[in-house]
Amino acid sequence: MEERLLKIFVAIYEEKNLSRAAEKCFVSQPNISNGLKKLEEILGKKLFTRHKRGVEIKTEAHYLYPIAKRILGELNTIPEMFKEENFKTKITIGIADSLPQQFKSSFFKEATKVLGNIEWDIRPINRDCDLNLLIREWKFEEHLYLPLGKENYVLCVPEAHPLATKNKITIHDLNNQPFIHCPPCEAHQQSLSILNQTGKKWNTIANCQNKNEVLTLLIAGLGITFLPSVFASEWNGFKIKNYDGPKNFREIGLSYAQKSLKNQKVAQLIDYLSNTKTNFLKQ
Missing domain, CATH: 3.40.190.10 (Periplasmic binding protein-like II)
Structure with a gap:
């Protein structure tokens, strides 16, 4: 189906006259007539009935018109879609x-x-x-x-926890404390290793696979933990404490x-x- 044929059809439909349709399409009337004939042959349907004053629109043309307008509209938008500033x-x-x-x-x-x-x-x-x-x-x-960017780890303590009132916390203060552990976290692994070397340990009350799970249990007050500083600063319900111990960060x-x-x-x-x-x- 040629775009030209649809344009001829729309012009005839809207002008209801072959001569005016030819002027609208900037072609001769024989070209309009031949185009209409070719379209009717493709569709196998008569679209208009000619009379002295113009054409009479048949039911088939009423059905085709909105389809033709939509197709022509979509074709016209394609160049705009592919302009560099518009193409995503x-x-x-x-x-x-x-x-x-x-x-x-x-x-x-x-x-x-x-x-x-x-x-x-x-x-x-x-x-x-x-x-x-x-x-x-x-x-x-x-x-x-x-x-x-790099993000430091900070010690996070529930607001009701005894360590929440302590000004400075050392790694020895973590001994036997309820701890929310995140096994993939290097800060957790290093602190646990140092405690073990000194003969101390923490009391693991949960093992979490990601920081969101750790955060949920921290806010619930189940235990202390280490969290990345910027991530932790976006939440309430616990305190970030001054920690005098090994410094860790994530990149x-x-x-x-x-x-x-x-x-x-x-x-x-x-x-x-x-x-x-x-x-x-x-x-």
Whole structure:
């Protein structure tokens, strides 16, 4: 079906006259007549009945008209859709669990400012994503990695806990305390190891696989724990204490496969972040 034939049909339908339709389409009347004849042959239906003053619209033409208008309208929008400033590139990005909301918001605000018209497809972290926003230790082995910020760990104590009133807490104060443990966390593992070396231990009351689960039990008052500072600062229901003990941090960055750089927007973002000092983590 030619676009030209639909334009001829719409002109005849709206003008109800072949001569005026020809003027509207900037063609001769024989071209209008031949175009209508070809369209009717394709459809196997008569669309108009000619008379001296113009044409009479048949039922088939009433049915075709809104379809033809919609098709022509969609065809007319295609050039606009593919103008550079309007065409959206998609980036599939995996987001690790329990990253600070402040960090994620700042990242997307800056990235969108740099990239312009972009469509984000946000998923859990996966090696098939164009980008992954995650903790360094979770980087996929074959991926490249771009660090974006470090976040210190802080000691968090329920408001009703006896340690909440203590000005400075040492690692020895953790002895036999109810502790919400996150096995993948290096801060937890290191503190546990030091306690064990001194013949002390903590009283594990829960093992959690991510920081969100740890946070839930902390706010419930079940025990003390370590949490990343920016992540912890976004919540209430516990106290962040002055801790005189081993210092730990986690690093957040972008993990991506070499092939992801074939996406020009991904390459543009990586180049920008590699050469610009950013502060997504305000501690």
